[in-house]
Amino acid sequence: MTKARLKLHVRILSENEIAFGPGKAELLEAIQRTGSISQAAKCMNMSYRRAWQLVETMNQCFRSNLVETQTGGTHGGGAVVTELGQLVLNKFRIMEQQAIQAVESEFEELSNYMKVK
Template identity: 45%
Template sequence: MEVHKELRMRCWIDIDGEKFFGPGRAQLLAHIDRQGSISKAAKAMGMSYKKAWSMVDDMNQKGQEPYVILHKGGNKGGGAALTETGKTILTAFNELMENLNEALRDGEEKILRLV
């Protein structure tokens, strides 16, 4: 019987002991950036608008600066966009995850042979 072994890692930022930013929120920001809308981003992720809005509000409140700016409705309708801070945190987090995953891949074979 063949056994499937996998080395996994989780990475997120805590503020005062509570999860603040990680892969899920990074994915949400990426969808908002592409879609220009919190509701479209939520739909793409299979989550409720309420949950997506709550996550955006939490990031905007707890971050040093807001990550997402909302555009009021009108002729063109409303929408959302990442601020420069939002774009910067998204890029930095994705680069960090890339580096961590590369390091993980480098050591994975060696460690899994021992398990």
């Protein structure tokens, strides 16, 4: 028998755009690890174009860029998560944990009424 699970998705909206959410957080973490939007996209099985769209949306929704890019040269280009990007990512991960903690006891009670536990 499988166990009931709780899965929350926290999203921050700016007008009708998703300024930040789980996918963008994962992308920022991948950019931090790889130093590249292209490599981050590969790690996530995402097209380079889609990764760029997500980065552009994030950069447009915040006061300053969350990701900065360097154009290629003899050592190639790259990307870095800015100080603001790191702050947003950290705050977002804290918000996710707080959201889970806020509903955990209600979920536990609700799961008692499910066929799966």
